[in-house]
Amino acid sequence: MQASRARLFKEYKEVQREKAVDPEIQLICDDSNIFKWTALIKGPSETPYEGGVFQLALVVPEQYPLQPPQVRFLTKIFHPNVHFKTGEICLDILKTAWSPAWTLQSVCRAIIALMAHPEPDSPLNCDSGNLLRSGDIRGYQSMARMYTRLAAMPKKG
């Protein structure tokens, strides 16, 4: 409990200090609860998510950093490894491959990497996974781009 709090404070300071280092990621701590964070990440370029801003909710367990934070998408995203309804993310580092050396910032970086390199073999979004596994890259990309426009881009007009 105390260790996780100290660690989160440290990460908070780090985030404040190095805001400009990672312009793709904006980490915001909840005003009243340091165990609740929100992240805004930009969709990586040359992917169907380019131009979108995706909101993530991070819930940090008290055993952090020995246990990984629970991360899910608040913004709708069409991605084979993200549950379309709940926004749950299937990512090994958030489950078994977690290391206490990771930070919230590095988790966000990992999620951006996951958006650029989907893993259709362990899908949470079966439709998306099926499109990719069947080789319909174009279908997957157009669906993903559509949802990005619908959910992750500021509405015009």
Next chain:
Amino acid sequence: MDSNSIANASVPAFKESKEFVKKKRGNNRVAKLKQCKMDARREQWLSQAKKKGSKGESNGIGGCVSLSNGICGRENQLVGSREVRSRGDEKEGGLGVHAADSESHVDNSLVGGVSGNQEPRKSRSQSSSSNSSSSSSTSTSSSSWCCSRSASEDEEEEEDGDDDDGCVDDWEAVADALTADDKQHHPNSEPLVEMDPALVDAAPSELVNKEAELGASEMEHCGQVKGRVENNRAWRLDDAFRPQCLPTLSKQYSFPLNSERYCGHGAVTWACNGIISQPSPCPICCEDLDPTDYSFLPCLCGFRLCLFCYKRILEADGRCPGCRKQYDPQNVEMDANGGPPQYRLARSCSMSTRF
């Protein structure tokens, strides 16, 4: 001879004049210094001129002799006027007589030197030796300084007239001039004295005395200046060394080491970030590592963490946070030179290059 009479008459007068000057010192030290110097120089000139005159030497500096004679005449007037002044001063009371006594010593001897030179053929060395002995016997260093300085100046003037020709205004300027002198030719004023061919015949005692006096007076009066010189030298040394070995060095030497050690083994960047801050914290709990933690290396990958976190990880899944391999309790190293070496090494590096 008139100068003899001057000398005799001016002994008490000089006492008072010195006293007068002494009183003035309180409000105007610069003026006092100037006066003192000028007096001593005039005496010197006077003695030289008299000596030359008595010798009848006219080895190419007859003009000089006549000039000094003129000065002598002026000196006469000056002494007379001063006598009047000091007489007036006498009434004001005799405070500072004690100090004035010691100073008047110099003047007495100076005058004595002059009068001694009046005797047809007294060697110059005698006058100068009496001069130097008297000045060495003086307790007030300022007066001795004046004497020695002006004497040496007079002799130096012949070869380097550009030195300070009496227009030195205050102590600061004198000090600066001395430092400049020091810088130009370091074993100060010794070469000058030795170079002077006119002085070669002078008694060695004079040389020695003068050198000693100069040294002493410089030590006393310009101790501050000398200190500054030494400081300057130290600074210069420091400057020469600074770019290589000062704080930057510890960074140069220690940080790459760290980053190599940690990043080279594929640890996450966070480990590096954590270690860069000087009292490096445990990358897991952010508590500062203590020496025991430093000497504790649980995994071959080099990922370091505090014993508390290590224990907690062992109780959980037991994998190294750096490489995600299972911790092997048999492999745990407690090496003495594993951890704090970052610091010790950096420090010793800087020390070794510095000295």
